[in-house]
Amino acid sequence: MSGLSRRALLACAGLGSLGCAIPPTGAAVAAPPHAGFNLAHLHREGLGYGSAASRAQLARLVKLGVNCVALTPFGYVKDLAGIGLRYSCDTDPTLTHERLLAEISACRELGLRVCLKPHIWSWTFMAEGKSRQDIVPVDLEAWEAMYTAFIVHHARLAAEADVEMLCVGLEYTAVTQRDPQLWGRVARAVREVYGGVLTYAANWYGELEAFTAWADFDVIGVNAYWPMSEEADPSVEVLRAGWTPVVEQLCGLAERYERPVVLTEAGLRAVRGAAARPWDHGLKGAPDPDLQGRYYLALLQAFAGQDWWRGVYWWKWFTDHDRREKDAYAPMGLAAEKVLEMAWAQSPM
Numbered sequence: 001m002s003g004l005s006r007r008a009l010l011a012c013a014g015l016g017s018l019g020c021a022i023p024p025t026g027a028a029v030a031a032p033p034h035a036g037f038n039l040a041h042l043h044r045e046g047l048g049y050g051s052a053a054s055r056a057q058l059a060r061l062v063k064l065g066v067n068c069v070a071l072t073p074f075g076y077v078k079d080l081a082g083i084g085l086r087y088s089c090d091t092d093p094t095l096t097h098e099r100l101l102a103e104i105s106a107c108r109e110l111g112l113r114v115c116l117k118p119h120i121w122s123w124t125f126m127a128e129g130k131s132r133q134d135i136v137p138v139d140l141e142a143w144e145a146m147y148t149a150f151i152v153h154h155a156r157l158a159a160e161a162d163v164e165m166l167c168v169g170l171e172y173t174a175v176t177q178r179d180p181q182l183w184g185r186v187a188r189a190v191r192e193v194y195g196g197v198l199t200y201a202a203n204w205y206g207e208l209e210a211f212t213a214w215a216d217f218d219v220i221g222v223n224a225y226w227p228m229s230e231e232a233d234p235s236v237e238v239l240r241a242g243w244t245p246v247v248e249q250l251c252g253l254a255e256r257y258e259r260p261v262v263l264t265e266a267g268l269r270a271v272r273g274a275a276a277r278p279w280d281h282g283l284k285g286a287p288d289p290d291l292q293g294r295y296y297l298a299l300l301q302a303f304a305g306q307d308w309w310r311g312v313y314w315w316k317w318f319t320d321h322d323r324r325e326k327d328a329y330a331p332m333g334l335a336a337e338k339v340l341e342m343a344w345a346q347s348p349m
Helices: 006-012 052-064 097-109 121-127 140-160 171-180 182-191 236-257 290-301 321-326 335-343
Strands: 033-040 068-071 074-076 112-114 119-121 164-170 197-203 220-222 262-264 310-316
Touching: 006 321, 033 052, 033 164, 033 197, 033 290, 052 097, 052 310, 052 335, 068 097, 097 112, 112 140, 140 171, 140 182, 140 220, 164 182, 164 220, 164 262, 182 321, 197 262, 220 236, 236 262, 236 290, 290 310, 290 335
Parallel strands: 033 068, 033 310, 068 112, 074 119, 112 164, 164 197, 197 220, 220 262, 262 310
Antiparallel strands: none
16 A cells, blocks of 8 residues: 555545444434445456446446445355365456556545455356355355455455555355454465455344454455345335434444444345345345335435444445346336435535
């Protein structure tokens, strides 16, 4: 990184002093230090990272008031044992080292800060209805060594590109439950090659309680898909009330570890009834973009005024607009985008 101290890096990233407060009811909405989106790469020539299409979407995000994006390069494993992790450009010619660097450069030119957030994927996840949460290595020590090599590879890239924040992992719930301190060792290995801000994106369910390595990180990261309401079409007030115990829980975590909190993922499918199952990417229902908009507004209101809260990276935005119709999480052109435009684009950063 540049010659800044860690304190200066944290300040530049909007991750300074902490403080807890009672969530204000009906609080005004304002842009947090991390007003961000997870930017999903489309694995098609001319539509993914480093493309003109993606740059157009970055420019659109800037007009929306977004100041940060999380870029999500992939590694690939064979199965739930997590073996055979591959992550060279040979695995995906649409997402090479050069294209990722080009995307980071485009972000910089537009004034966007970057969080590099590598993912692991396997086709068996889809076939078996599983995810990274369910990876159960047969040999945990060997898996740790393999994963450390993967994330150190990306840490070197982050250092090369002077990326502000690196997410060293996300939602490896079963791994964390078996060895909660594993991620501290991974973080220390990363710090040997990367001097920026470190976080981990802990799953809200089953992992956040088990994760005990936050002292080795600068920021507590949470993928925040808590259920908000069993109502099919809840109001903003009901949704904001649903966030209240979450805010209290995260405030306690911030105080315990003396670390700020960033929601590394949060979002809701624009379908009726999604407030009961925000995590369910396969949820079907009648289209309900207004519910998604109310969810966005309720989250921003619930966290407003919390000094320990540094912001959210919504899940998700795509590098090409047409993808929005195929993924109900994407708010592109819907009510939630208008909510953010009214809140973030008109708020001082």
